[in-house]
Amino acid sequence: MTLCPNCGIELDDGMKTCPLCGRDQENNSKQEQTPETYPSDIIQLHKSENRKHLWELTGIIAFSGIAVCTIVDLLINKSLKWSLLSDVSIAAVWIIISLFLFAHKKPFVLVPLLMLTILTALIFIDLISGPVAWFIPVGFPVTVAAFVAIGAIIALYRAAHFKGLNILAAALTILSGFCIITEMALDLYIDGLVDLRWSLIAAISILPVSLILFFYHYRLKKGNRLDSFFHI
Numbered sequence: 001m002t003l004c005p006n007c008g009i010e011l012d013d014g015m016k017t018c019p020l021c022g023r024d025q026e027n028n029s030k031q032e033q034t035p036e037t038y039p040s041d042i043i044q045l046h047k048s049e050n051r052k053h054l055w056e057l058t059g060i061i062a063f064s065g066i067a068v069c070t071i072v073d074l075l076i077n078k079s080l081k082w083s084l085l086s087d088v089s090i091a092a093v094w095i096i097i098s099l100f101l102f103a104h105k106k107p108f109v110l111v112p113l114l115m116l117t118i119l120t121a122l123i124f125i126d127l128i129s130g131p132v133a134w135f136i137p138v139g140f141p142v143t144v145a146a147f148v149a150i151g152a153i154i155a156l157y158r159a160a161h162f163k164g165l166n167i168l169a170a171a172l173t174i175l176s177g178f179c180i181i182t183e184m185a186l187d188l189y190i191d192g193l194v195d196l197r198w199s200l201i202a203a204i205s206i207l208p209v210s211l212i213l214f215f216y217h218y219r220l221k222k223g224n225r226l227d228s229f230f231h232i
Contacts, residue, residue, distance in 0.1 A: 002015070005023070006018065006023045007021045007023075051101045051102065055101050055102070059098075062090050062094035065086075069082075070083045085128055085129075088121055089121065089125075091121075092121035096118075099114055108151075111147055111151050112147075114147065115147040118143055119144075122140075123139070134189060137188060138185050141185045142181070145178055149175070153171050156170050164217050165213040165214075166218065169210040169211075169214045169217065172209060172210045172213070173206070173207065176202060176206040177203075179198075179199040180203060183196055183199035184196070
């Protein structure tokens with residue numbers, strides 16, 4: 001049995017090059033001068049290549065969709081009308097996918113960039129529809145509130161020593177606050193005054209569930225991880 005001196009996998013008789021790390025078994029002296037390649041490095045390289053290929057594929061699909069929508073709109077209406085909305089939406093989705101592919105391990109970079117992308121797409125959609133009307137009173141505060149809520153949940157998750165039902169409870173509490181902010185923005189835009197109704201009902205319904213989850217986590221099951229609790 002022949003083993004690769006670099007990664008340790010078993011090689012077939014007569015095999016000169018390792019199929020995993022690519023090391024030439026007949027020229028070990030020359031390759032010893034170069035850094036060793038480990039299986040984990042190759043797996044990471046494959047993941048990086050897969051992300052790059054996926055990014056390229058989504059880019060081709062996105063820009064093909066933009067081209068098709070634009071051409072169809074020009075052929076039918078002789079000008080750009082509805083295709084502008086679809087083009088902005090497709091471009092925003094592709095940017096969001098790109099951010100998830102290349103910045104998924106950096107949440108505090110990912111979240112602000114996602115927020116900036118969505119805000120930019122919303123203001124373009126509002127401009128395309130006519131004069132800026134709903135972006136400033138509704139789109140901007142609701143989007144910012146949503147991403148602040150997401151950022152708060154991520155920060156709590158990273159700061160918590162025990163990650164269990166307390167994270168779910170905190171997320172539900174933050175969600176109730178987001179519902180109130182959303183209704184306030186909509187009320188001010190539609191009626192010019194704040195008259196909280198459904199958001200208070202949602203908050204009143206959510207808060208008892210949050211308290212039960214907090215109690216269960218800190219009093220009965222303190223220290224249980226969320227993944228082990230749900231057998232994930």
